[in-house]
Amino acid sequence: MSLGRRALAATLAALLAVAPPAGAQLPTLGDSGDVTTSAERKLGESIARELYRDPDYIDDPVLVEYVQSLWQPLLAAARTRGELTSEMDERFAWQVLLGKDRTINAFALPGGWMGLNLGLVSITANRDELASVLAHELSHVTQRHISRLVTRGNQQAPWMLAAMILGAMAATRNPQAGGALMAGGQALAAQQQLNFSRDMEREADRIGFGVAGQAGFQPQGFVTMFEKLQQAARLNDNGNYPYLRTHPMTSERIADMQSRQQLADHKPVQPTAEHALMAGRARVFSNPGVDALRAMVAEADASGFAALPRPRQLGILYAATLAASRLRDPAATRRLLARLDAAAASDTAAQRLARLLAGEIALAEGDAARVLRTVDVESKRRPELLLTAQAQIQTGKAGEAAQRLQTWVATQPRDAAAWQLLSSAYGAQGQSVRAVRADAEARVAQLDYTAALDRFKAAQDLVRKGAGGADYIEASIIDTRARQVESRLREQALER
Structure with a gap:
């Protein structure tokens, strides 16, 4: 459905x-x-x-x-x-x-x-x-x-x-x-x-x-x-x-x-490179079939490509590069990515998106170190944060990832993906209580209160057993959040 x-x-x-x-x-x-x-x-x-x-x-x-x-x-x-x-x-x-x-x-x-x-x-x-x-x-x-x-x-x-x-x-x-x-x-x-x-x-x-x-x-x-x-x-x-x-x-x-x-006062709408790249990305994700992906790759080499407007060219190159990566064709991916980098050189927004795509490709190929060399690790924007956090966890820098993710979820508590990565970062450091609690918060962010309560109770069990290195403050937060989720589940039951 x-x-x-x-x-x-x-x-x-x-x-x-x-x-x-x-x-x-x-x-x-x-x-x-x-x-x-x-x-x-x-x-x-x-x-x-x-x-x-x-x-x-x-x-x-x-x-x-x-x-x-x-x-x-x-x-x-x-x-x-x-x-x-x-x-x-x-x-x-x-x-x-x-x-x-x-x-x-x-x-x-x-x-x-x-x-x-x-x-x-x-x-x-x-x-x-x-x-x-x-x-x-x-x-x-x-x-x-x-x-x-x-x-x-x-x-x-x-x-x-x-x-x-x-x-x-x-x-x-x-x-x-x-x-x-x-x-x-x-x-x-x-x-x-x-x-x-x-x-x-x-x-x-x-x-x-x-x-x-x-x-x-x-x-x-x-x-x-x-x-x-x-x-x-x-x-x-x-x-x-x-x-x-x-x-x-x-x-x-x-x-x-x-x-x-x-x-209304208006001026002609000019397409931007940034939008063209995002439309190309949406096209790949919404058409994941092999034949469709191959057609996108072929479009970048079509005879009429050079005559297209520049934003359109960028969108096609972006979609073709991502499609080639999805097809697991490293040679075509590298060739198209080089063309995309060259074409995006004069547009700041397009350059950033091309770098992010290069980082995604590196992560998919198992080269987490290359991700950290490609993407701006200090950026406070969500795409860079989540991508580099994955790479940091894989390269033994889970502590750095956790610190940055903690800061993020403090202001963005409904970000389920960030909570899930924070859980992985805590787990990589052996902080099992914090890892389970972050997993619970990810479930809350997606409104799955039953699963969230189950994870909060699992965290409480770990605290009672003295496992996971949780301190008093963390244990208190877990107890409070468990009560809040229980209350929400009772409300749902009454609504039904």
């Missing part, structure tokens, strides 16, 4: 569990509905918990950092515009989860969680196109669309609510899917649900457009992204009339964005 389909299933189950009693008034656009922000956050966590377990989920430090470089300005703009209230800002998670699925899709979940498929990232030509998608999905959350859907469906039977939720969330880029899912409902009720969903999509377009502009992104990104979505949807579109769609026709949305763009 892909990340998006798992999100759909989990969302449906969670929403049916919290559907409010009949009798509430139909919300208008702008109303928050019957679900409180606290309940919505819990809903989102229950869904995100499933996504973290999905094999499609990927925490790639390089791609996550790039997405965050777009996501954080959008959040700041939403705050400035008043779309993101202080209550939502405090209660919601505001996290983007990446999926390796090659389908062109993104989706918003309750409580500030977002899903983004790498297939969508791979087709974007510039940062503004990707930002337009994130701004749209962000606006679904700030406008409390999930809560309003629940309120809209509280007068329907549970099976009708199920059809409505599935229809509203199913494959945003496949407009007829929702109509098909709702076909079993009565015509009038289904039509009202479709209208409500379309209005939400238009509202997310309108508000997302304003948020993206406030954040400094070019409005042309919305137009060109919709054009791409329209092209991608044609193969799956049966041409239903607009009023039978859960989402407005993409041509409608393009026209709307074009009219808004004409009213």
Whole structure:
């Protein structure tokens, strides 16, 4: 099951569990509905918990950092515009989860969680196109669309609510899917649900457009992204009339964005080398098949390569180098990496990403020492930190890795990958109690409270036995965290 389909299933189950009693008034656009922000956050966590377990989920430090470089300005703009209230800002998670699925899709979940498929990232030509998608999905959350859907469906039977939720969330880029899912409902009720969903999509377009502009992104990104979505949807579109769609026709949305763009000051969108490299990386991760990887390698040697714009050349070279490494072809990898280094020489961001890729390749080849010579060990950025920590652990420098990782998780406690590496660093030093506790914190970061409690109890057992060299402070932290996780598990049981 892909990340998006798992999100759909989990969302449906969670929403049916919290559907409010009949009798509430139909919300208008702008109303928050019957679900409180606290309940919505819990809903989102229950869904995100499933996504973290999905094999499609990927925490790639390089791609996550790039997405965050777009996501954080959008959040700041939403705050400035008043779309993101202080209550939502405090209660919601505001996290983007990446999926390796090659389908062109993104989706918003309750409580500030977002899903983004790498297939969508791979087709974007510039940062503004990707930002337009994130701004749209962000606006679904700030406008409390999930809560309003629940309120809209509280007068329907549970099976009708199920059809409505599935229809509203199913494959945003496949407009007829929702109509098909709702076909079993009565015509009038289904039509009202479709209208409500379309209005939400238009509202997310309108508000997302304003948020993206406030954040400094070019409005042309919305137009060109919709054009791409329209092209991608044609193969799956049966041409239903607009009023039978859960989402407005993409041509409608393009026209709307074009009219808004004409009213805004804008300049032509220029693709950057950094985005081209990240789109290439997403392309490799979302197309892992041998034939697809070979095609990417061959693209770097195609006859028309030299005529392509420089950012496009860099993206192709980056994808080809990573693909060759995945194919375990060291000769092709070295040749392509040398070409990438030369092509990236005049662009600081591209140079950094090329060095990180060289470090990844060295680690994959078992040459941890070369990683430390290639990547900036002193950098405080997440991709360098996690990559060099792995190399330090493998080269007998686990103490250095642990010190840097401790500093990082003190300010980034929800970074599961950093906690897991810290666990490995402690283990390499024989500090078993700290290693088990860090492993527990990694489980907490991914909302797996049952596994986390099991690890905290294992750490307590080690303390009682006097093993692992834990001091009083560490033992006290473990006891406190175990109680907190137990309390969260009791809350979950009551919610169920």
